[in-house]
Amino acid sequence: MFMNSNYPAESRALIAVDCIIFGFDEHEEVLKVLLIKRDMTPHKGDWSLMGGFLGIDETVDDAASRVLHTLTGLDNIYMEQLHVFSEVARDPVERTISVAYIALININDHDQKLIQQYSARWFTLEDKPDLIFDHDEMFNLGLSRLQHRVSTKPIGFELLPEKFTMRQLQKLYEEILATDLDKRNFSKKINSLEILEKLDEKDKRSSRKGSYLFKFDEEKYKEKSRQGFHFKI
Amino acid sequence: MFMNSNYPAESRALIAVDCIIFGFDEHEEVLKVLLIKRDMTPHKGDWSLMGGFLGIDETVDDAASRVLHTLTGLDNIYMEQLHVFSEVARDPVERTISVAYIALININDHDQKLIQQYSARWFTLEDKPDLIFDHDEMFNLGLSRLQHRVSTKPIGFELLPEKFTMRQLQKLYEEILATDLDKRNFSKKINSLEILEKLDEKDKRSSRKGSYLFKFDEEKYKEKSRQGFHFKI
DNA sequence: TCAAAAGTGTTCACCGTACACCCATGG
DNA sequence: CCATGGGTGTACGGTGAACACTTTTGA
Structure with missing residues (x-):
């Protein structure tokens, strides 16, 4: 880093990505979302979107791909940047801004073991629990985006075999x-x-x-x- | 900061906002974009979007509003988050991720003195020079977004008296x-x-x-x- | 009276929507 | 042979696109 540049020191913040992962259950014929049970404080045990922090050598897209791969074992998942969430107190531990993504996967394709390892579960939109931080807001925005996108781009197929x-x-x-x-x-x-x-x-x-x-x-x-x-x- | 949290230290990066400011010249009946002549290295003297760094007590929307106010003297400008740009080497000085915004203003409303102070100028899309870093990519995406938005939301009026x-x-x-x-x-x-x-x-x-x-x-x-x-x- | 821009209506093709019956098959 | 889901066509109204002439008025 060039700490003596004229770039301000106070602007550095943690950068995270959070993924709204949608899947379609062919059997039940319902749309589902993949959530994980948080294993760290605060809000340990509560449900949240799958997320991760930006690595020093990654773009935010890279980070989202990595996060998705970690949880599902899949590569080349359809995903799209959704919105940046940056309320000052959104993460009570430390100033963190998060780039939210939506992702579409075939619900039968992914690695069941990884899902268990992360205490992740598929929820129908009706059964979806409240999420930590501003993740509900992310989810709602992500669903709107999906509804809009699916009518204008052929991405629905990503959810089907x-x-x-x-x-x-x-x-x-x-x-x-x-x-x-x-x-x-x-x-x-x-x-x-x-x-x-x-x-x-x-x-x-x-x-x-x-x-x-x-x-x-x-x-x-x-x-x-x-x-x-x-x-x- | 809680440096002994289990949040990783390496994820902190500079966060910037960059604004693609559109205006409509009623007299010439053309769409224009407001650019500033950069006063710091690298690329001193080259043209760029107006930008700034995220303050510790601001959301990215706040930061974009502030940046827009600084250059135009206006408040309540229509703006919308566009996309996050995060290529590792996009800013050669230091790892910086930038949240791009599009903004629409009435070209006759703003403060001419401020524009001069920042060596800013309105360019038609034809005359627009090449921009620094990835700002051309931002501009192109911003224009597409504007084209799409203007057909589905009544935001064109923001550009007119x-x-x-x-x-x-x-x-x-x-x-x-x-x-x-x-x-x-x-x-x-x-x-x-x-x-x-x-x-x-x-x-x-x-x-x-x-x-x-x-x-x-x-x-x-x-x-x-x-x-x-x-x-x- | 003329030049220059403003204002206005009709026709047609296409698309979205509503709607109901026959088909194929395994049990 | 029958129950179950699969597959298909038509009629209508509304919307988008093409197209040209009359009006106003200041100079």
Whole structure:
């Protein structure tokens, strides 16, 4: 550090990242959030978002990726910077500013052992307990962002397995947007976007007839985006 | 500080805010950005966004407000957190992470003396010089955000005087969105929103006939928003 | 009376939405 | 053969986009 620079010494503060991790439970067909039970004071034993401190050689994105990897064992998780939280007394121990992230993962993909190790648990939005510090505020903002993002970018697929049925996709949107959708209009809309590949394979678990499986075709989406296409649901 | 807390010492870094200040020049009918000539090394004499460091008793919003007040003499400026920039080497002097803001001001309102004192200048987007550090990246992201925001929130009025003509409003949108708009469709759309008050007064400077002045009716907008109305242009 | 900007209405294509019946299959 | 979920088409109203002429008035 250059302590004799004309940069002020009093501006240094701890920098943290906190992640709002969303997952979709295919079985229960509900949106869930992954929370951890805090193992340090203050608020030991209370629920909080998964977080961590910024390392000296990391960007905040790096730090968020690391935090996500630590808890889930996964890499290349979809995530997005949400907002900086910086109330002076938000962390009672020491002045800390936190950069909140939202992250989307496939709920069946991650490492169960790590989750246990961190005393983490998936909560439906209804069962979500109150969180420490300003984490509830982060969560609420994160949910709004997710609702907005999912209507304008094809990120919903991050929450589903690679192959999914039209019904699963619709339920996902209904859960996130907290509305009911008409299945005829929904599949018409989705198909008109031309960014899904309809497979020959069927998922026979849900009905006798079986329902076709689809895959998100990222290449097709990118190509269409280059040509001015905008995803919109 | 509690240095014997289990919070890591290495995470402390300088925290800055940088403001992308937009203004609309009514006379030239162009969008401009306010830049300052840097008076300290490194890059002394080069152009940059107006910035400052986070004070120990401030939120980042407070810091951005302070920075904006310092340069313009104005309070209650519309501003919005944009993004955190945290590349490890983004500031060559010392590890600094910066929270970028966009701000909208009426270009005729602010304090000319302060602008001179800081060697600040308004630039059209065409004339904008290259900026120091990662400020160009901030600027580009800020412009995208402005383009998006102005279509979904009634913030364009922040850039105009209290009373404005339909033509000024249209030119403002054309400038920000970098498109041409049809004046019949534009005024139809705006009027259908029912958030402007048409005054009896006319602005006679622009033509012999004179054009009606309008005011943004914030109360009406808030009332409609409460009832589920969404601004959209 | 003319130049210059202001103001205004109609048509058409497309999209979003509402709505109900037949299909395929395993038990 | 029947119960269960899967899959599909049509009609209508509303919105966005294209487009041109008349009005006002100061010089």
